[in-house]
Amino acid sequence: MRIVTAFGAVRGSLVATAKRHSRVIGSTVAVSTVAPEIVLTFDDGPAPPVTEQLSAVLAGAGATATFFVLMTRVPAHVPVLQELVTQGHEVALHGVDHRRITGRPYRELTEEFRRSKGDLEDITGVAVRWFRPPYGAQGPRAWLAARRSGLEPVMWNRSTRDSAHVDDAERFRAATAGARAGDILLAHDGFASLQDGVDDGPEPHLDRSDLLARVLGEYQSLGLAGRSMSDALLQGTPVRRAWFSAAL
Template identity: 40%
Template sequence: MSSARRRLPGWARTAARRTADAVLGPVLGSVAGGRRTDHVAITFDDGPEPGTTPGLLALLARRGVHCTFFLLVRQAEEHPELVRAIGDGGHEIALHGIDHRPLTSLRHGDAVRMLHEARARLEAVAGRPVTRYRPPYGKQTPASWLAARRAGLEVVVWSADADDWVDRPATQVAAIAAENLRGGGVLLLHERVEPGPGANR
């Protein structure tokens, strides 16, 4: 611990951390997706979902496209056959959380423990390593980002959102995605939609 930090009283350290969280939180984990600007990364959140995942996997196979699926442990444990199908299709399996609650309100140590548990449980279902994590709603702070890194996870957010969680025609969703996405970017899509942060659960 630095001598400057030791001199700060506890309330001042807390205030400084909260200020840093508010200022830096929105930019940590923001990525350009890839090193090649002639490619984009397509990602799906909140699955797997029996009514959506099989058809989605069939479409991706026909098109020869591989994606990253940010799965919820709760869903994965309910539908392990879909998790295996995602992996067998050559897609990356990544973590979106045990459920869809953000970690930003947890103490750092609790967030680290929860992410370790979530990663281990998802790896047990998937039968393969899980190395990436997307925070629910993209909500994070430097403290929660550090917790993910301590759990051995790379934090990935997105550069383009298709707003597919809003009820609108598929053609309109596709147009929004195309308008917002640039080469090297990361597109956010959903297999299923969790309630918003203010919804009753």
């Protein structure tokens, strides 16, 4: 009996340690909130004219979003980023390009993150808080480099599956089924390609504006408003967990 109790105590303390650890080394995967809000994120842009079209859909729904941008695309579209911020959206860092960063040296990543964060802040005039690694793939080095650069890794817990070759019904289902306040939705305004250092095959055919409009309509019927990360955190707190890729 004492053994069982002791084991239970050890296991309990391990769980508590893991939870503490997760808070310290974790990446944000959701928001704990009492507000009926869902976080909207768009990766792989800026990608005119889709970025502006999505911004118009967001405006129509009274929603804000966070755009994780690729530095390969930023110089050609500075006014697009500035307009996003003017519209109440948030600009965050997705990478200097779209190549995987797992396995990259810490020092190199830190330099890239700091330079990119500074460049985006010069363009937008607003502090850049969030980072999302390409493919959501990060090891402890990349995680640490982001944190040391003043960035917090933000992942997701639901997706529109808009970079996959699936049918529209599946995209809508993935984005909306069981949607809850504090979820973080992954969507894309662009599609990473050779200009971003990767070849991920042909871009799926879809009307991103139409998909977003229907998803936001469904959220509205569930009583959920779309919000950027920073807007959602006005009333919520980050839910973090350790999120590391197998290839460190």
